[in-house]
Amino acid sequence: MSKSAKYALSDKIIDKVSELSEMIGNLKELSGERIVIKCGGELMDDENFLESLGNDIAILRTLGISVVVVHGAGSQVDRVLAKLKIKNDFFDGYRITDSATIEVVEMALTGLINKNFVKYLLKHEVNCIGLSGKDNNLITAKKIRRTQKDEGSNIERIIDLGFIGDPADINLEFFEDLLDNADLVPVISPIAFDKSFNTFSINADVLACYIAENIKATKVIIMSENYNIKSKDGIINGHIKPSDVNRLIENTTDYKMILRLKASVNALKNGVEAVHIISSEDKHSLLAELSSLNDTTSGIVICDNK
Template identity: 30%
Template sequence: MGLGGLVQTVVTAPFEQAWASRAGSSSSHGSPVRLPCRRRTVAFPRPLWSCRAQALSQKESHRTPVDQLSPYARVDVLSEALPFIQRFQNKIVVVKYGGAAMKDESLKDGVIKDLVLLSCVGLRPVFVHGGGPEINQWLGKLGILPKFEGGLRVTDEATMEIVEMVLVGKVNKSLVSLINKAGGIGVGLCGKDARMITARPTRGGSLGLVGEVSSIDTSILRNIIKSGAIPVIASVAADHEGKAYNINADTAAGEIAASLGAEKLILLTDVPGIMMDMSDPNSLVREISIQGIRKLVDEGKVSGGMIPKVECCIRSLAQGVRTASIIDGRLSHSLLLEILTDEGAGTMIVG
């Protein structure tokens, strides 16, 4: 059994088993559903996607345990992973962490362990995070009503104080502790540290202390990466006068990836990826060019909250990042699926 076999056995087996049980024992349904190669712009077969959606709501105990694989199968898996590991050896991969993978404890544990695993086999991950739900929770405790315009948080000074406290003081240090516990070396930072990110107000300051990236100094990041540690970055930065700004974590991740010359940018989301038709689960786009994604935006097939993510990916690719992926963070081990298999875990955008 190779790496693809592991994906089938450990990750997609529940989907195939569910489909087989629905299809019955008829010989017309004899061949198992397989994930398509992600190097083509194709969609999941509908039966697999239906079963995947069903499996997302199932408990981890429904998955085939890895310890049931024979020693030979495990060695075969490691052997087949070699080309992927070699391809990304010493390459920087920037991961923006958020969504369900941040709220669900089992998914969070999987993401952290996958991040440490990737670091151990020679990749150079950089972890960028937001923390919107936790910010809202603390604002609620203090009786401050969150306000949003165009998907961006309107941030006054009182809100900014909470944002910085939660993102930098709580969420960031919690993630660092989890990485250290998993055997990695996490180093917690925010954009203020070593003047890593210099901010400026968004929309002329109409959103208050919501900022965008003015410039990035990656000196401190490169030193941390060179040491073998994993930078964990909260998306809070300051302007030239030292005033704090809340920066969208997707935007921060994209600009950091571009400044570092990263091999890959990955955005963890709560959707399967880019869909040709959001009402059609059979329309997932597996790979697409910048020109192709711009066409989908112009046609209105990419809309709402997906537009800023797509724009973030396009900007990073235009500045030298090799590939950018929007992946389904609700899938266990989605990072490993995206990096160490051809199937991937969402949509990959290429230049």
């Protein structure tokens, strides 16, 4: 190897070290803060994603950033319902969930996906605990009620979504013990009891934002394959203000994104600084997003300060 080649190699290493140093410096600005990460159910079969995310969360914890994870289970539930030949219908982005369906949802979310997620964190020596909203009444649910106008009239009929709920209460003392005293990363399955101890499924985006509001998290990071808003104006990404969200909601027919956007705006109204809806496609996309202090994003950032 020539002398010039050695110097060229050295320059490349110096550039990489410089980039790494800048990234760590940016991430350190979140030290002592709390973030909530939501992972879409479509990601839970992707071992490469889970491995990368486990590594990223380990780095965040090393830098003193508290992390809560909420996960979904959409695709896994779809597969099991299909095998069992159980009807699988949706309304406004919600799965209509009868007593047979809620058993499948809970099995997939809490029994399979949650513990598999915990495995990837433990592999990276992250102290963590897998929970559902049921554990120690971490989350209490309330039944969602929806209505729909009959076509051609103003008569509204009630749509029974079954065992689908919204978060109604949170065991904040227990949460604080997990984060501060036990120094754990809670990995939360969005299943909870209501006040009568019926089992309900909660939309994972809604739950992540609700938890963030209540534990005073700085950011919510929603990681998904569906990370752009598809509206009548085309595909929207980049930084947007909460005041722009209602217009975007009116221009999209993606009901799941509508739920996500509404939950995000509510979180911002209740003290969360920013909600990032980002791509899960690139390795270490979580660290890349959090370490960027400029306008760069792999998806959407909803915040007031842009």
